Amino acid sequence: MLPRSSLENIVSDKVVDVAVGVLIREDGRMLLGSRPEGKPYAGYWEFPGGKLEKNETVHQALARELEEELGIALADSTPWFVKEHVYPHAHVRLHFRRSHDFVGTPVPKEGQECGFYAANERTPGLMLPVDQAIVNRVELPEVFEESSDLLTLSRNALQATIVRDRSYRWVGARAETMDDVLKAVAMDYDFVIVPPEAFDGLLVNGEPRIPTYVDGAPAADLAFWQAKGAHGVKPVM
Ligand SMILES: Nc1nc2c([nH]c(=O)n2[C@H]2C[C@H](O)[C@@H](COP(=O)(O)OP(=O)(O)OP(=O)(O)O)O2)c(=O)[nH]1
Numbered sequence: 001m002l003p004r005s006s007l008e009n010i011v012s013d014k015v016v017d018v019a020v021g022v023l024i025r026e027d028g029r030m031l032l033g034s035r036p037e038g039k040p041y042a043g044y045w046e047f048p049g050g051k052l053e054k055n056e057t058v059h060q061a062l063a064r065e066l067e068e069e070l071g072i073a074l075a076d077s078t079p080w081f082v083k084e085h086v087y088p089h090a091h092v093r094l095h096f097r098r099s100h101d102f103v104g105t106p107v108p109k110e111g112q113e114c115g116f117y118a119a120n121e122r123t124p125g126l127m128l129p130v131d132q133a134i135v136n137r138v139e140l141p142e143v144f145e146e147s148s149d150l151l152t153l154s155r156n157a158l159q160a161t162i163v164r165d166r167s168y169r170w171v172g173a174r175a176e177t178m179d180d181v182l183k184a185v186a187m188d189y190d191f192v193i194v195p196p197e198a199f200d201g202l203l204v205n206g207e208p209r210i211p212t213y214v215d216g217a218p219a220a221d222l223a224f225w226q227a228k229g230a231h232g233v234k235p236v237m
Pocket residue numbers: 018019020039040046047048049050051052085087090092094128130131
């Protein structure tokens with residue numbers, strides 16, 4: 001029989017699915033709020049959201065949490081990426097979804113604070129460390145233009161082609177295979193660029209693991225790729 005502490009570790013290893021909303025206002029600012037008293041990391045700032053209940057889709061969970069916590073009606077949202085993180089209190093699988101399509105002015109219903117912030121603006125309290133890096137990604141462009149926006153660095157020790165934008169805000173990788181994508185995820189890169197035919201194979205339950213650009217897809221297909229979870233599309237040069 002396993003000692004009690006090992007059993008507890010196994011129990012706490014259960015992965016908790018969490019719906020997280022990146023709600024972007026017309027002026028490009030995103031909705032952030034503080035965690036209410038009584039929850040782990042109370043007072044830290046985060047994107048709105050919460051745990052999935054039984055039989056809920058991620059969108060449904062997000063819509064429910066936004067209504068319950070902030071009185072916001074979420075009309076539509078698209079998958080962005082999934083990130084796993086192990087906290088001392090839980091192993092979470094965060095399903096980030098983006099939305100420009102919501103109605104209502106947020107009114108905190110659980111004693112929290114909230115507001116719309118630009119990516120380079122400081123919230124009154126610390127962001128959850130996991131979220132801090134993601135705030136920077138919210139301004140990733142819908143479309144990267146190969147020659148003007150991106151610099152391709154030489155293949156690095158990981159044998160993947162590393163790409164960054166000209167202002168050093170984001171670093172990504174050109175991923176030909178799932179193995180390349182997993183390396184980029186493990187290195188916490190901000191995005192991957194994949195060939196269109198590889199895109200579906202990189203999805204886990206319909207969601208990418210990292211913000212994903214589809215290489216060479218015409219910009220006219222942007223809505224098509226976004227509905228599938230691609231964050232942006234690089235136009236044919
Ligand atoms: N809502 C939210 N949770 C996040 C973010 N980033 C992050 O690591 N998390 C973690 C913190 C928590 O461990 C977990 C979410 O759980 P929670 O306690 O907020 O969920 P909940 O509202 O359903 O809580 P409850 O009903 O159990 O009180 O996900 C984020 O941006 N938003």
